[in-house]
Amino acid sequence: MIEVKNLEFSIHKKQILQQIELKIPKNSFTVIMGANGAGKSTLLQLLAGSLLPTAGNIFMDSVDMQTMNARQLAQKRAVLSQQYYLPFALTVREVVMMGRYPFFNNHPKAIDEDIVDKAMQLMDVQDLGNTIYQHLSGGEAQKVQMCRVLAQILDADEQNEKYLLLDEPVSQLDIKYQYQLMQIAKQLTRQSVTVIAILHDINLALPFADTLHFIKDGCLFTSLYPPFQITDSLTKAVFGIGSMPLPIPNTGYPFIYFQP
Numbered sequence: 001m002i003e004v005k006n007l008e009f010s011i012h013k014k015q016i017l018q019q020i021e022l023k024i025p026k027n028s029f030t031v032i033m034g035a036n037g038a039g040k041s042t043l044l045q046l047l048a049g050s051l052l053p054t055a056g057n058i059f060m061d062s063v064d065m066q067t068m069n070a071r072q073l074a075q076k077r078a079v080l081s082q083q084y085y086l087p088f089a090l091t092v093r094e095v096v097m098m099g100r101y102p103f104f105n106n107h108p109k110a111i112d113e114d115i116v117d118k119a120m121q122l123m124d125v126q127d128l129g130n131t132i133y134q135h136l137s138g139g140e141a142q143k144v145q146m147c148r149v150l151a152q153i154l155d156a157d158e159q160n161e162k163y164l165l166l167d168e169p170v171s172q173l174d175i176k177y178q179y180q181l182m183q184i185a186k187q188l189t190r191q192s193v194t195v196i197a198i199l200h201d202i203n204l205a206l207p208f209a210d211t212l213h214f215i216k217d218g219c220l221f222t223s224l225y226p227p228f229q230i231t232d233s234l235t236k237a238v239f240g241i242g243s244m245p246l247p248i249p250n251t252g253y254p255f256i257y258f259q260p
């Protein structure tokens, strides 16, 4: 479980997040939504331990994240950021293997090679193994980065719970792989992984999310749970655009039709 207590974050005297209180249960799929600049990526970086709070605390499995060193963090959580530029030429397989760096010293072991194979199979990029990463299309590169973070957490088990943090993981993916990535992430929540994802597409989030947290102007505006009551007033307040929920038969969630 992740527990966020009275979290504040400021940079250059600018307050970016304030009074954030959150509980993210283990093995859940949490989606963070909000307008551009609301503070979502900053919150995710704080949950990842990549940024330190200005005030408040974040506890990961009851451990204050500020007490965890880089290796402990890397063995516990994987982070897919929005930017994943690599300044030097590596093959796709070498990039995916980077996800295993926290688990071996000089040379990957057989288990590391197996996990890399499995991660690449999940995102259907086995055939790209020897391709130079810099030669990939935007969507292919995003798939490979997903494989890298999968490789970091695929060995999670009940004794070794892990966290997968995804910042707009489908922004460059075609529709099939948007759903494939979401299905993989959902499946992982049944295998001792807790998933936290920033998404902009509410209709992609609804079939998979256990919780939706809406961030507005650096504050937690509201949190929703199934059956998700997404109202016109909510989308106007959070995104500045009206909407109408349309029931989808035999599902526990609506389709949200936006009305500019």
Ligand SMILES: Nc1ncnc2c1ncn2[C@@H]1O[C@H](COP(=O)(O)OP(=O)(O)OP(=O)(O)O)[C@@H](O)[C@H]1O
Pocket (backbone or CB within 6 Å): 011, 012, 014, 016, 034, 035, 036, 037, 038, 039, 040, 041, 042, 043
């Ligand atoms: N290093 C920084 N220095 C100054 N301002 C920053 C810094 N990082 C973030 N901000 C500001 O904090 C605010 C929140 O940024 P953040 O990236 O968390 O938003 P977001 O909700 O993820 O937005 P988007 O949907 O556009 O990705 C923005 O106004 C941004 O300009």
